[in-house]
Amino acid sequence: MVPQHDDPLKTPVQFVRGVGPQKAALLAKLDIHTVEDLLWRLPRDVLDLTDVRRPEDLEEKVEQTVRGTVVDVDARQVSGGRTLTAVLLDCDGDYVRGVWFNQPWMRQRMLMGQPVLFTGKPKRHQGRWEFTHPQVQWLDDDDSSATQDGPGRILPRYGLTEGLRMHEMRRMTSSAAEGFADKIADPLPATFRATLQLPALSEAIHRLQMPRSMPEYEAARHRVLFDDLFEFQLALAMRRRAWKRQSEAPLLQVTARIDARIRRLFPFPFTEGQNAAIRDVVGDLASGGAMHRLLQADVGAGKTVVAVYAMLAAVACGFQAVLMAPTELLAVQHAETLDAVLEQSRVRRGLLTGSLTAAARRKLLASIRQGETELVVGTQAVIQENVEFARLGVAVIDEQHKFGVAQRARISAGASNPHVLVMTATPIPRSLCLTQFGDLDLTLMTDLPPGRQRVVTSRIAGGGARQKAWDFVKKQLRAGRQAYIVCPLVKGDAEGDAGPRGADDVYQRVIKALPDFQVGLVHGQLDRTDRAHVMDRFRDGELNVLVATTVIEVGVDIPNATLMIVLDAERFGLSQLHQLRGRVSRGAFQGYCFLFSESAAPDAIQRLHALEMSADGFRIAEIDFELRGPGDVLGTRQHGELPLRVADLSRDAEILDAARREAFTLVGSGEFDAEEFAPLKSVVLQRFATVMDLPQSG
Ligand code: ADP
Ligand code: MG
Numbered sequence: 001m002v003p004q005h006d007d008p009l010k011t012p013v014q015f016v017r018g019v020g021p022q023k024a025a026l027l028a029k030l031d032i033h034t035v036e037d038l039l040w041r042l043p044r045d046v047l048d049l050t051d052v053r054r055p056e057d058l059e060e061k062v063e064q065t066v067r068g069t070v071v072d073v074d075a076r077q078v079s080g081g082r083t084l085t086a087v088l089l090d091c092d093g094d095y096v097r098g099v100w101f102n103q104p105w106m107r108q109r110m111l112m113g114q115p116v117l118f119t120g121k122p123k124r125h126q127g128r129w130e131f132t133h134p135q136v137q138w139l140d141d142d143d144s145s146a147t148q149d150g151p152g153r154i155l156p157r158y159g160l161t162e163g164l165r166m167h168e169m170r171r172m173t174s175s176a177a178e179g180f181a182d183k184i185a186d187p188l189p190a191t192f193r194a195t196l197q198l199p200a201l202s203e204a205i206h207r208l209q210m211p212r213s214m215p216e217y218e219a220a221r222h223r224v225l226f227d228d229l230f231e232f233q234l235a236l237a238m239r240r241r242a243w244k245r246q247s248e249a250p251l252l253q254v255t256a257r258i259d260a261r262i263r264r265l266f267p268f269p270f271t272e273g274q275n276a277a278i279r280d281v282v283g284d285l286a287s288g289g290a291m292h293r294l295l296q297a298d299v300g301a302g303k304t305v306v307a308v309y310a311m312l313a314a315v316a317c318g319f320q321a322v323l324m325a326p327t328e329l330l331a332v333q334h335a336e337t338l339d340a341v342l343e344q345s346r347v348r349r350g351l352l353t354g355s356l357t358a359a360a361r362r363k364l365l366a367s368i369r370q371g372e373t374e375l376v377v378g379t380q381a382v383i384q385e386n387v388e389f390a391r392l393g394v395a396v397i398d399e400q401h402k403f404g405v406a407q408r409a410r411i412s413a414g415a416s417n418p419h420v421l422v423m424t425a426t427p428i429p430r431s432l433c434l435t436q437f438g439d440l441d442l443t444l445m446t447d448l449p450p451g452r453q454r455v456v457t458s459r460i461a462g463g464g465a466r467q468k469a470w471d472f473v474k475k476q477l478r479a480g481r482q483a484y485i486v487c488p489l490v491k492g493d494a495e496g497d498a499g500p501r502g503a504d505d506v507y508q509r510v511i512k513a514l515p516d517f518q519v520g521l522v523h524g525q526l527d528r529t530d531r532a533h534v535m536d537r538f539r540d541g542e543l544n545v546l547v548a549t550t551v552i553e554v555g556v557d558i559p560n561a562t563l564m565i566v567l568d569a570e571r572f573g574l575s576q577l578h579q580l581r582g583r584v585s586r587g588a589f590q591g592y593c594f595l596f597s598e599s600a601a602p603d604a605i606q607r608l609h610a611l612e613m614s615a616d617g618f619r620i621a622e623i624d625f626e627l628r629g630p631g632d633v634l635g636t637r638q639h640g641e642l643p644l645r646v647a648d649l650s651r652d653a654e655i656l657d658a659a660r661r662e663a664f665t666l667v668g669s670g671e672f673d674a675e676e677f678a679p680l681k682s683v684v685l686q687r688f689a690t691v692m693d694l695p696q697s698g
Contacts, residue, residue: 009036043156055094105602177209233663235688249290273445291419297445298617299582319393352378483563517544559587569595570604574624
């Protein structure tokens with residue numbers, strides 16, 4: 001007997017026709033427990049077999065598919081240093097070729113005897129049909145028998161677990177779709193759906209699990225991806241609205257006099273980008289509502305100026321301001337920047353880090369609470385532990401890369417409701433920006449201070465090239481420059497030459513290799529005072545070479561250091577490397593960055609190549625994102641992935657744009673609060689209220 005459930009979708013999956021207790025146990029391993037779980041286990045892709053042809057039936061210039069087995073793979077150099085990979089497919093005794101230029105990794109992916117599909121527009125070449133850069137689908141055994149069932153089919157493919165075959169999974173999902181898809185309620189009102197030309201959700205799920213035609217399948221997929229992103233954007237829009245509504249934020253009027261007084265403190269005129277950013281900020285401060293702004297700019301663009309301006313504006317208006325850095329090193333550096341800028345001024349400042357003595361900390365906290373200390377600089381960790389301000393006007397969060405949406409919420413919570421300015425270390429990809437920071441207003445600063453030179457960047461592989469790079473570095477050191485040598489780890493993974501080298505070990509080797517120069521070592525495991533001491537000696541020029549881990553990654557500013565060698569460079573993210581090399585473009589001298597990498601992995605070579613070719617942090621962020629995905633780019637893996645169900649930000653960027661537009665319009669117009677959107681709102685709150693700290697009332 002099938003137990004009767006109030007909600008049929010909550011029926012245990014074993015009661016779906018064709019599942020049963022044994023299969024249900026396997027499905028449980030995939031986290032599928034109820035009918036609903038099974039319906040929402042969407043195919044990762046589909047095999048479109050509606051037009052699989054025999055070679056003799058192929059035509060020129062029409063997109064078609066052939067099925068065959070790999071019988072020969074050949075890769076060679078051709079003119080212009082390009083590689084040509086050619087694959088021969090046996091299609092039941094008839095042969096077709098696939099060719100690729102400059103994709104040497106295709107060779108590894110084409111195993112002899114492997115059944116595949118090629119899709120593309122073939123042409124005749126040397127008496128044979130040839131596909132240039134065809135789309136490839138690798139078939140597993142189940143697929144390849146299914147492809148012989150005959151033409152005209154579209155087969156969904158799923159992620160599986162051991163003991164579960166593809167055709168079994170297909171049978172179960174179709175059975176669930178047949179029996180239950182029509183029970184799925186649609187959170188979108190029919191009129192809204194009609195305007196956006198979206199199919200009903202129940203229909204979409206049915207079509208995804210049992211596709212009949214590619215256009216239908218695509219429309220269904222679009223619906224599900226749209227919902228995923230739309231709900232996320234609605235949550236962001238709600239959060240933004242909540243912020244805008246709590247408008248007890250201080251009203252800070254930056255008068256012409258205040259503006260002039262702040263500008264006078266800097267030894268240089270501001271760039272166009274800085275001026276535009278300051279206009280945005282000043283507008284926010286005087287708006288009555290709290291500023292929630294993200295400032296994005298390339299490494300070295302001078303974001304600190306904007307931050308300092310905002311903070312001094314708060315102080316000039318009688319409020320306090322705080323600047324939070326991710327590390328102590330950076331906090332100290334920011335404090336020094338402020339000291340330099342405020343040399344002649346009476347503004348009272350405090351540096352709040354973990355290395356204060358208990359007594360000093362108590363004293364500083366009291367003075368912040370009483371409002372005596374006007375400017376506070378510190379590490380995020382320390383300041384988030386409930387520091388009480390008398391009247392906090394502006395909070396700046398610097399280099400906020402690894403922060404999740406929820407973490408950020410905590411800063412603006414509490415009694416006071418300060419203006420918040422967030423700055424990222426390097427640009428982040430647009431689509432990520434619209435999600436991870438999608439509740440913030442955005443300011444882009446695309447110019448750099450004058451005279452900034454592009455860092456000459458070069459990927460170095462092989463002993464000969466390494467030697468040349470070292471010779472070059474020595475020559476520059478002799479001319480008075482300084483160098484960073486960056487290692488991915490403090491301690492190496494392996495003995496000898498295998499595996500990445502640790503900073504400890506590299507330090508010893510560099511001392512031997514550069515006997516004429518002074519070498520220092522910094523990494524995160526040194527204690528604070530030792531680290532600061534080494535950094536000071538490097539800054540003062542007593543040390544010529546600094547062996548370091550990525551503790552130097554963000555913000556460190558030493559103009560005479562113009563050389564950088566990154567060891568095992570493939571182990572770093574692209575944006576991180578871009579950030580690193582930003583350290584050697586600070587002064588009047590040409591900067592050089594050598595990326596040592598012996599990795600032959602195609603994507604490693606591709607990524608380092610991108611860095612050689614582009615100096616544009618915005619572009620590099622996009623490439624990094626495409627190649628490595630959001631977890632690596634944002635460092636969100638520690639915080640869990642973005643809370644998306646099926647959408648993929650780099651793939652679905654267009655849908656994201658549409659979803660964002662619709663969501664912000666809907667919330668902005670107030671329409672979202674109408675009764676007909678109540679089901680949708682409850683879905684949004686269910687998914688995001690906790691992650692994003694949303695007000696339950698909407
Ligand atoms: P980032 O945006 O990477 O945080 P910084 O704020 O650290 O960049 O600025 C990088 C360097 O550029 C600093 O040495 C700073 O003094 C200098 N700088 C900033 N703005 C200007 C400007 N308008 N003209 C000249 N130099 C500037
Ligand atoms: Mg900075």
